[in-house]
Amino acid sequence: MADHTASRTPAPLVVEPDDEGGREMLHALRLAALLRIIGDRPAAGEPLFLLDAGCGDGRLARALARCGHRVDAFDSDPEAVDRCRAEGGGPRYAVADLAEWHSPWLYDAVLCLDVLPRVPGGAAWETALTRLASLVRLTGTLVVTDEDVPAPVPRDDDAPRRPTATYRAVLEPLGMRYDGFAPYGFQGDRAGFHVFARIR
Template sequence: MSGASRDYWDTRHRDHDDLASGGHIGLDRAGNEIFYALRLGALLPLIGDLADESAPLFVLDAGCGKGHFARALARCGHRVDAFDASEEAVAHARARGGGPRWSVAALDEWRSAWPYDVVLCVDVLFHVLDDAEWAAGLRNLASLVRITGRLILTDEDTATRRPRGDYIVHRPTADYRALLEPLGLRHTHFRPYGFRENEVGFHVFTRTR
């Protein structure tokens, strides 16, 4: 991640509350409470209900921000690693605690000695404007998914590239498939958020080999 991008996210996480900094910056607190609740409600069925104290699902939250989803998944019994490129966000997450193991890293920097049942990347990749950086981050996340595991990422389900403002570019679903399918991950589902005018949703890729 470029220095300018890190500075942007450090400033955003420093200047906005725990929901707006990683949620919808144009919404008030109540609106973001609804936005987070709807996304979590859509996400949980995609992860599944296989959590067990003796054999919890091992989940990675890549680009976790201040840790809202990571803490929620830990409360659901999952074992969670979570990282973000913003030191401000991770410092906030560590202060809150909540179960996950917090780290500072960019999408292409995270390494793990073991694969994950689920690798999650919520509302991060469409903020990565540089295509080479986007591809490097996505390849690294793919490498962390175990056989039959899932990579769950968010973007629009679009056929065209859609830049929006200074910090968003929505990429075609075909671009994700073209990069991930040769790596053994098959696109198995898209579930839209269903929140107001937002066209983003969860893309699920399942490792088949």
């Protein structure tokens, strides 16, 4: 039997279930995986300081705040940020683009989920990734989502899934060590977390 998979259009970056129960399961699995990656609070009463870059509806930011962490979150969509603020739940929200977010402090972990793969290639993507890395403190963690692929994979929206080596080529010269890829493992979804740690 012929293999036609190479000619098929790849599935969306994240297989978003079309029912509320499925969405809750996906978000719960991703939250559990992220908590394993970023670790626990250093001590009781000492939360991690986290950034959710491109927070969308704020679901992740609120969940991390419920876990006792201090969370900053931003999105480029002012209406999305207004809805997040209306929900409350602990995070501090702001309107900003990935490449323009500035902070007077560094974060224990910077999380950018489902956003970078949709940024067009070239300078805009590299600038956004470089900005995110600049916000991670020494020994801190940067987590970005994509697939673990050896070569670019085209998508319907013309923003290819980028090879792992492309992330490494940008981040490793900036003092970020690649700690590996953690797939979601949800309903055949190939996306997951690329994890980097600041070592200098």
